[in-house]
Amino acid sequence: MKYWTRIIGVGLMTVTLATAAHAAVGLQTIREFTLPVKPLDVALSPDGRLTFVLADNGTILVYAVDSGLKDTITVGPGIDRIAVADEGHTLVLTNSKTKQVRQVAVAFQAMIDIADSPFKGKKDAPIVLAVFSDFQCPHCGRIAPVLEQVLEHNPETVKIVFKNFPLNMHKLAMPAAQAAMAAHNQGKFWEFHNQIFATPNLAPDSFTKIATGLGLDMARFEADMKAPATQNKIMADMRNASAAEVNGTPSIFVNGWLYRGQRTPEAMQQVVDQEVTKLAATKKK
Known part of the structure; x- marks a missing residue:
């Protein structure tokens, strides 16, 4: 069975209230992923370029805004919460059952084209x-x-x-x-x-x-x-x-x-x- 998650943007309009009034809220789908596993938690990098999906099989699926699935990171069983910082280069992983929090650095190997370069x-x-x-x-x-x-x-x-x-x-x-x-x-x-x-x-x-x-x-x-x-x-x-x-x-x-x-x-x-x-x-x- 495939599971999906939707990342949404929420637009808020602030108004000055003289009498009873309603704030306008609009929902717009930014992107949508169909997942091969059941998601437990989702986090977005501060710059919005990466989406980290914590799955129930002990992995994190990393999706890039412009290229789909970028990588899969193995974190092991028990992790049920995820937070992201440092433009997606630091993950905070939580195991609620053992009451442990782990901070890990993330690095992605880039493809550097060196053809014809000095x-x-x-x-x-x-x-x-x-x-x-x-x-x-x-x-x-x-x-x-x-x-x-x-x-x-x-x-x-x-x-x-x-x-x-x-x-x-x-x-x-x-x-x-x-x-x-x-x-x-x-x-x-x-x-x-x-x-x-x-x-x-x-x-x-x-x-x-x-x-x-x-x-x-x-x-x-x-x-x-x-x-x-x-x-x-x-x-x-x-x-x-x-x-x-x-x-x-x-x-x-x-x-x-x-x-x-x-x-x-x-x-x-x-x-x-x-x-x-x-x-x-x-x-x-």
Whole structure:
């Protein structure tokens, strides 16, 4: 038997009461799911993008607003209440019978498209550190040498992939991304990348100065900056960021898992080591 649950929106109109009056209430179906199991409880992420359905078989079905069933999480028997916080990254699970409450972190592996993106390290390295970055973001400039240290410590297993995510608040972020991708076409992305972050006060003519200093073919550089292919690549990165729920820079993914730890070489090394162990265990199976 299939069970269904309906998520509804309630619209309220406030009126000033001089005499007896009625508040208007309207109900409108936002979305509806047909479930393969009996639901015990339902919770919505604060941003409304995810619906968590606690089922009677010890699992949580996670539905995305735009793609249906996203994942199934096993929580075990006895859980009969669920609450959601932190944009869907934290669940509070309650077992009424045992009077226990458990808070758990939730992470979803994102699909990061690294095809044709600038990278450092071995092409076939098993651990990919993909960073969504903005060239006018000071935090992005500070994370770059940290990632470099991680790569130097793991030359056989790690590669760094750069993904463009220029923020609207930074007026030169998009031109900087276009310039860097134009330099990428001439094999000078990382040199250009480093010099942009080393420039304290970016100006519209900064990119031409950097390109000239690197000895780039300037006619090709200027044409590539304006080329539709360059803009298309940047927009593809931004669509990928949206699908991965990136909302700020820098955002770092380790083999598709959003990194939430401290931005230090030591902290990131721990995650790399965990990923190496996980991959080794997978190979043994």
